[in-house]
Amino acid sequence: xxxxxxxxxxxxxxxxxxxxxxxxxxxxxxxxxxxxxxxxxxxxxxxxxxxxxxxxxxxxxxxxxxxxxxxxxxxxxxxxxxxxxxxxxxxxxxxxxxxxxxxxxxxxxxxxxxxxxxxxxxxxxxxxxxxxxxxxxxxxxxxxxxxxxxxxxxxxxxxxxxxxxxxxxxxxxxxxxxxxxxxxxxxxxxxxxxxxxxxxxxxxxxxxxxxxxxxxxxxxxxxxxxxxxxxxxxxxxxxxxxxxxxxxxxxxxxxxxxxxxxxxxxxxxxxxxxxxxxxxxxxxxxxxxxxxxxxxxxxxxxxxxxxxxxxxxxxxxxxxxxxxxxxxxxxxxxxxxxxxxxxxxxxxxxxxxxxxxxxxxxxxxxxxxxxxxxxxxxxxxxxxxxxxxxxxxxxxxxxxxxxxxxxxxxxxxxxxxxxxxxxxxxxxxxxxxxxxxx
Amino acid sequence: xxxxxxxxxxxxxxxxxxxxxxxxxxxxxxxxxxxxxxxxxxxxxxxxxxxxxxxxxxxxxxxxxxxxxxxxxxxxxxxxxxxxxxxxxxxxxxxxxxxxxxxxxxxxxxxxxxxxxxxxxxxxxxxxxxxxxxxxxxxxxxxxxxxxxxxxxxxxxxxxxxxxxxxxxxxxxxxxxxxxxxxxxxxxxxxxxxxxxxxxxxxxxxxxxxxxxxxxxxxxxxxxxxxxxxxxxxxxxxxxxxxxxxxxxxxxxxxxxxxxxxxxxxxxxxxxxxxxxxxxxxxxxxxxxxxxxxxxxxxxxxxxxxxxxxxxxxxxxxxxxxxxxxxxxxxxxxxxxxxxxxxxxxxxxxxxxxxxxxxxxxxxxxxxxxxxxxxxxxxxxxxxxxxxxxxxxxxxxxxxxxxxxxx
Numbered sequence: 001x002x003x004x005x006x007x008x009x010x011x012x013x014x015x016x017x018x019x020x021x022x023x024x025x026x027x028x029x030x031x032x033x034x035x036x037x038x039x040x041x042x043x044x045x046x047x048x049x050x051x052x053x054x055x056x057x058x059x060x061x062x063x064x065x066x067x068x069x070x071x072x073x074x075x076x077x078x079x080x081x082x083x084x085x086x087x088x089x090x091x092x093x094x095x096x097x098x099x100x101x102x103x104x105x106x107x108x109x110x111x112x113x114x115x116x117x118x119x120x121x122x123x124x125x126x127x128x129x130x131x132x133x134x135x136x137x138x139x140x141x142x143x144x145x146x147x148x149x150x151x152x153x154x155x156x157x158x159x160x161x162x163x164x165x166x167x168x169x170x171x172x173x174x175x176x177x178x179x180x181x182x183x184x185x186x187x188x189x190x191x192x193x194x195x196x197x198x199x200x201x202x203x204x205x206x207x208x209x210x211x212x213x214x215x216x217x218x219x220x221x222x223x224x225x226x227x228x229x230x231x232x233x234x235x236x237x238x239x240x241x242x243x244x245x246x247x248x249x250x251x252x253x254x255x256x257x258x259x260x261x262x263x264x265x266x267x268x269x270x271x272x273x274x275x276x277x278x279x280x281x282x283x284x285x286x287x288x289x290x291x292x293x294x295x296x297x298x299x300x301x302x303x304x305x306x307x308x309x310x311x312x313x314x315x316x317x318x319x320x321x322x323x324x325x326x327x328x329x330x331x332x333x334x335x336x337x338x339x340x341x342x343x344x345x346x347x348x349x350x351x352x353x354x355x356x357x358x359x360x361x362x363x364x365x366x367x368x369x370x371x372x373x374x375x376x377x378x379x380x381x382x383x384x385x386x387x388x389x390x391x392x393x394x395x396x397x398x399x400x401x402x403x404x405x406x407x408x409x410x411x412x413x414x415x416x417x418x419x420x421x422x423x424x425x426x427x428x429x430x431x432x433x434x435x436x437x438x
Numbered sequence: 439x440x441x442x443x444x445x446x447x448x449x450x451x452x453x454x455x456x457x458x459x460x461x462x463x464x465x466x467x468x469x470x471x472x473x474x475x476x477x478x479x480x481x482x483x484x485x486x487x488x489x490x491x492x493x494x495x496x497x498x499x500x501x502x503x504x505x506x507x508x509x510x511x512x513x514x515x516x517x518x519x520x521x522x523x524x525x526x527x528x529x530x531x532x533x534x535x536x537x538x539x540x541x542x543x544x545x546x547x548x549x550x551x552x553x554x555x556x557x558x559x560x561x562x563x564x565x566x567x568x569x570x571x572x573x574x575x576x577x578x579x580x581x582x583x584x585x586x587x588x589x590x591x592x593x594x595x596x597x598x599x600x601x602x603x604x605x606x607x608x609x610x611x612x613x614x615x616x617x618x619x620x621x622x623x624x625x626x627x628x629x630x631x632x633x634x635x636x637x638x639x640x641x642x643x644x645x646x647x648x649x650x651x652x653x654x655x656x657x658x659x660x661x662x663x664x665x666x667x668x669x670x671x672x673x674x675x676x677x678x679x680x681x682x683x684x685x686x687x688x689x690x691x692x693x694x695x696x697x698x699x700x701x702x703x704x705x706x707x708x709x710x711x712x713x714x715x716x717x718x719x720x721x722x723x724x725x726x727x728x729x730x731x732x733x734x735x736x737x738x739x740x741x742x743x744x745x746x747x748x749x750x751x752x753x754x755x756x757x758x759x760x761x762x763x764x765x766x767x768x769x770x771x772x773x774x775x776x777x778x779x780x781x782x783x784x785x786x787x788x789x790x791x792x793x794x795x796x797x798x799x800x801x802x803x804x805x806x807x808x809x810x811x812x813x814x815x816x817x818x819x820x821x822x823x824x825x826x827x828x829x830x831x832x833x834x835x836x837x838x839x840x841x842x843x844x845x
Binding site for chain 2 (some may be wrong): 003004006007010011012015018019020021022023032033034035036037039042045084087147254257258261262264265308309313341
């Protein structure tokens with residue numbers, strides 16, 4: 001820990017010194033992004049080590065490090081540098097989704113599929129309904145909703161309900177790996193958040209279409225766009241998997257670099273083609289693990305060298321993207337929303353677990369996997385802000401405020417649950433994306 | 439946009455495939471260096487991708503790829519620095535210093551002078567800075583395949599020649615460091631007002647601190663993945679800091695790498711292997727971007743090519759003659775040594791690209807474009823010429839003498 005603290009201090013001093021060379025408003029093309037990448041990576045890894053020493057999740061260390069270094073607090077990493085680093089985000093989401101898919105063996109979870117669907121369905125459905133009702137009930141207090149007729153308020157509330165219900169496969173997978181956890185709770189958590197993420201992406205496409213028609217905006221294709229988004233992504237995912245398979249069979253050289261490049265391609269091309277990079281990579285991982293003779297967990301192990309730095313930068317950039325100024329403005333609403341969401345996920349989750357006949361010992365800890373939020377919720381909230389002028393921005397600010405709380409608190413709860421349930425440290429052999437755990 | 443992504447992805451796949459060991463075997467069999475076998479195709483690909491009709495490396499994309507270029511320069515800097523092992527210097531035979539000096543200083547001075555005159559003739563105007571950088575590009579040499587082959591069979595003279603080329607690289611990078619310290623591009627812009635000599639200390643100090651930082655990081659790594667992650671972070675931080683202060687990333691990272699390699703570390707060989715494993719793909723991607731930044735259309739650049747080549751090769755042969763006369767007895771004959779040390783090192787292209795990323799703005803842009811053409815064109819021309827001459831001579835022969843240097 002002392003070494004980590006020393007290294008962190010050294011890196012911070014070096015970057016602070018370098019940043020003093022040019023006036024605040026001046027930025028250099030290229031060097032700024034390279035400097036930010038190196039700094040964020042090294043500082044995040046050292047923060048992770050420090051947090052791990054304090055028995056806190058490394059991932060929280062990455063987030064806190066990014067938050068402190070970001071524009072909100074010290075501005076060592078400026079908004080412009082953050083913009084340049086977003087390239088890493090696409091790759092990281094791809095790697096995480098590929099790892100999640102590669103870890104999810106249908107053969108292994110076949111016996112638990114009913115429980116996964118019941119628990120995830122119960123939690124998400126309840127969350128969407130309860131958050132929607134809560135936003136509606138609070139609408140007189142929310143300035144941007146106050147002037148709208150009830151029909152429009154309901155649509156906005158439903159949209160916010162869907163976005164704010166999003167779970168986080170990235171955090172879940174990262175924490176399972178970090179803890180070296182293995183067992184029914186880890187497996188079910190991963191299954192629930194992955195399936196839940198798919199449901200949220202689909203539900204968002206539907207409410208997006210509904211909101212577009214309600215507010216008289218063009219909805220770029222409606223149902224056909226939704227179908228393309230879904231099946232196009234799945235098709236692209238299968239194609240991705242086939243390319244990786246062929247590469248592994250014929251070349252099998254510098255696999256991390258190749259997969260990194262494929263994820264970059266997927267992130268950039270997917271966005272331009274209106275495909276979901278997360279869904280593409282998730283499908284690829286699932287296909288490789290469940291259809292081909294490539295063992296997903298071995299592939300995950302192979303890509304560790306590329307995944308570890310990418311994940312650390314991804315979570316640190318997510319932390320840096322949290323805007324303290326915006327949070328202060330919406331803090332009471334954000335806290336309220338976060339509490340409502342947690343209560344709904346807990347209640348709905350417990351109900352689903354009862355319906356799915358989840359053993360009582362697992363019920364006690366499983367719901368802790370639901371509270372974290374990260375990439376998907378942030379991405380959808382930003383999409384909301386970009387697509388809907390007027391109400392999109394304040395709605396997005398409220399959601400992002402809530403996400404900020406869940407992003408900080410959720411990983412602590414889930415890591416504690418994994419430790420308390422006795423699953424932490426049970427894993428042997430190559431682990432899923434130990435990249436984060438190292 | 440899709441075209442851009444597919445083009446870049448294709449280039450990445452090609453870079454990974456071009457680094458395949460099978461291709462390296464073919465290279466060795468044909469006696470080619472990396473520059474001719476894969477480097478030139480990637481440079482050409484960069485130029486091609488830059489064409490408006492192709493539209494892959496557009497202005498925006500090139501701007502987006504600038505961090506990758508800086509990172510690549512930093513990585514190459516670490517590669518150069520990590521070859522500078524003082525313990526190996528101590529094991530060089532007596533009077534080896536004369537060889538290194540002759541093969542670095544003579545090409546540097548002669549090429550700088552000849553190119554300065556040519557630049558005046560081309561009405562670009564006299565610039566000590568530009569002449570010095572062309573001189574810096576003339577010093578690095580890449581041992582031709584015959585050297586590697588003879589060295590692997592235990593030839594001490596080939597081994598000595600190979601070590602001389604490593605130190606030639608270091609000399610070229612050192613001159614670039616001096617240029618960056620004494621010809622500051624951002625004095626008007628920066629918040630730091632330092633005398634030029636102070637920038638030399640800043641460069642050395644920064645490289646040293648970054649080297650120590652890298653050392654502590656890699657020592658604390660728990661396994662290969664963590665080591666690679668730390669290495670990536672250290673290279674990016676070093677390259678980014680250097681670029682931010684308008685110091686060449688190549689120079690700062692070479693200092694950091696040199697310090698790193700001379701500190702005790704039980705996994706140093708594995709660390710070197712990690713760095714070298716990514717060197718080839720990164721170098722090829724670097725050449726792709728360099729190709730996109732290169733403007734080969736000006737005729738003045740092509741006029742400069744023969745001047746650069748003749749001055750450099752002539753000076754290398756002259757240096758060889760002097761080295762054979764004053765250097766250790768293990769050296770081969772003048773002709774063999776001259777030919778062996780003539781091919782240009784890939785580091786020369788890295789030097790000119792690094793220089794152009796720092797200084798190519800405003801009026802300087804035109805002359806720097808010519809200089810870039812001279813160095814890239816010169817590298818290809820020299821390589822082709824050396825291949826022809828070596829074949830006409832029936833190959834290069836290195837006498838087998840008792841091993842003086844460790845292989």
